[in-house]
Amino acid sequence: MTPALRRRLLLPVILSGTFVQLFSVTVLQVGVLDVRRDLGAGAGETQLVLAGYTLTYACSLIVSARLGDRYGYRRMFVAGMALFTAASLGAAAAPGAWVLIACRLVQGSGSGLMAPQILSIIQSAVPAPRRPAALSAFGATMAAASLAGPVLGGVLIQLDPLGQGWRAAMLVTVPIGLLALALSPVLPTVHTGQVRARVDPVGAVLSLLGFALLILPLAVGREAGWPLWTWVSLALAVVILAGFAVSQRRVPAPLVHPSTMAEPATRWGLGVVLVFNAGVPSFTLLLSMHLQGAAGWSPLQAGLGVTPYALGALAGSGIAQRLGGRAGPGVLAASSLTLGLVSLAVPVTLGHHGLLWMYWLALALGGAGFGLFTASAFAQVIARVRPEAATSVSGLLPTAQQLGGTLGVTLAGIAYAASAPDAGGALWHAMTYEAAVFTLAAACAIGLARKAPGSAPSGRMPAAAGLPPHPPSG
Numbered sequence: 288m289t290p291a292l293r294r295r296l297l298l299p300v301i302l303s304g305t306f307v308q309l310f311s312v313t314v315l316q317v318g319v320l321d322v323r324r325d326l327g328a329g330a331g332e333t334q335l336v337l338a339g340y341t342l343t344y345a346c347s348l349i350v351s352a353r354l355g356d357r358y359g360y361r362r363m364f365v366a367g368m369a370l371f372t373a374a375s376l377g378a379a380a381a382p383g384a385w386v387l388i389a390c391r392l393v394q395g396s397g398s399g400l401m402a403p404q405i406l407s408i409i410q411s412a413v414p415a416p417r418r419p420a421a422l423s424a425f426g427a428t429m430a431a432a433s434l435a436g437p438v439l440g441g442v443l444i445q446l447d448p449l450g451q452g453w454r455a456a457m458l459v460t461v462p463i464g465l466l467a468l469a470l471s472p473v474l475p476t477v478h479t480g481q482v483r484a485r486v487d488p489v490g491a492v493l494s495l496l497g498f499a500l501l502i503l504p505l506a507v508g509r510e511a512g513w514p515l516w517t518w519v520s521l522a523l524a525v526v527i528l529a530g531f532a533v534s535q536r537r538v539p540a541p542l543v544h545p546s547t548m549a550e551p552a553t554r555w556g557l558g559v560v561l562v563f564n565a566g567v568p569s570f571t572l573l574l575s576m577h578l579q580g581a582a583g584w585s586p587l588q589a590g591l592g593v594t595p596y597a598l599g600a601l602a603g604s605g606i607a608q609r610l611g612g613r614a615g616p617g618v619l620a621a622s623s624l625t626l627g628l629v630s631l632a633v634p635v636t637l638g639h640h641g642l643l644w645m646y647w648l649a650l651a652l653g654g655a656g657f658g659l660f661t662a663s664a665f666a667q668v669i670a671r672v673r674p675e676a677a678t679s680v681s682g683l684l685p686t687a688q689q690l691g692g693t694l695g696v697t698l699a700g701i702a703y704a705a706s707a708p709d710a711g712g713a714l715w716h717a718m719t720y721e722a723a724v725f726t727l728a729a730a731c732a733i734g735l736a737r738k739a740p741g742s743a744p745s746g747r748m749p750a751a752a753g754l755p756p757h758p759p760s761g
Contacts, residue, residue, distance in 0.1 A: 293473040297412060297413075298424060300474060301408050302425060303466070303467040304467065306431070307460040308398040308401065309432035310433075311340060311375075311394060311436070312340065312438050313434075313572070314512055316438035317589050318444050319336075319337065331511060333384070334506070335391075337506075341502065341693055342401075342502050343392045344399045345396075345693065346494075347400060347495065348685050348689070350491045350494060350682075351399050351403050351678065351682065352678050353486050353678070353682070354400070354486060357486055360408050362403050362476075363400055363401070363473075364404040365468060365471045367399070367402075368448045368467050368468055369469070370393060371401065372465060372468070374394040375460050375692035378390035378412065379454045379455075400547060402685045403678070403685065406684070407420050407681050409425065419608055420608060422665060426663060427604030427661075430600040430657060431601060433567070434600055437575050437593060438597055440456040441588075441591065442591075444456060476656065489534055490534050491542065493527055493528070493534060497524050498690075501690075502689075503689065505521075516524075520662075543683070546675055546676045548709070552668075552671040556667065556735050557683055557687045558687075559728055560688055562724060562731050564688045565692070566695055566721050567626075568696070569692070569696045569699035570653075570721050574592070575589050575592075576631070577714050577717075582637075596654035600655065601654075604654035604659070604662040606659065607659050617732070619728075622660035623728040624658075627721070627722040627723075627729070629650070629653030630721035630725065631719070633646065633649060637714070669681075671735075672675050699720050702719070703717040
């Protein structure tokens, strides 16, 4: 394979990992009822099918970033993709709910192993002039994958090819994973100069346990009625994660570099990613649930019901690089405010048949805001990161993304379930929550702009610590 072909294939291969990760977060959103009927699952088991994937995905990201430093980005990407693909096959063939839950947990682990390597490979193997375009493509892939899940899932469940239904939706990622594994030799073998440094075992255990104890009750607590164990788990999570933060200051090779949180711009950047994702994916999840429940739409109709949002996201992603380079974090603020206004427009337009065209238009506009934000956010944050902290931020950014998403689904669900005169009132409650969150995200983006006003990402993204700007892809 020629060096030129290797360079052309590098980005599609690593972005295939991004696609399968985010696709798998949302693909079962419209298939929950079918999974429950097919496997005889209870409400708690069904919730674990959805939450189990996010649980192991989010918990493993910080440790996985450090493993990439030690053992090589390509090796960890391949291991993660192989684990993910095998678990996807197992999930599609699951004979019962607990087997499906176990496969989803393994899927999440594979995704968590892959995700930080993707950003690290972009930072280390893509030449500086091409990095903004690569990061824009990375963000566009995140947006497309997040929305392809419910849309394609709804289509496959409705069409029920070969009687497989939701199982066919789980198989979508298998050929993508197999192709990525076959083409993985195009990825660079390099890693940082920390290859001989040991992975801090105490920090690894504390981070994995702390995030698990935090995310699990957030994911299943509302459906379970918030029993005592959920509050105990949350309290323990705070203590353990505080211990993790303290431990990172006292070890020679911490999982999170000491300079990572030293820059105000990095803290604001992680904050805006977390807060924005507390509104996404809960926006599309609650909308899909409302359409199938109160509105009586079929899974196919519900999937197609968010299609304007998906199309808008693709359009927003397409202009993200140009606008992000000019406006910097202002793009993130404008995108967030747009989604806040759209959230308030949805219950008004959806409740009146004659205003459905305005509902489609509002969704398309909201999708454009989502695509613009998602395709810009990581680039805006990483451009403001110290070189020695680049690997740590590669793990922290997707952690903030997944943690925000889990928290948002819980809070939006509480708002939707609050006392209301009818289903329309419940939707109003949820969308008011969404509008408030997106407004807060806009405020965080303004804070990011004030902390680093002159640092727009114009090709100056730092390479990972210890790496040359663009090492060979051998």
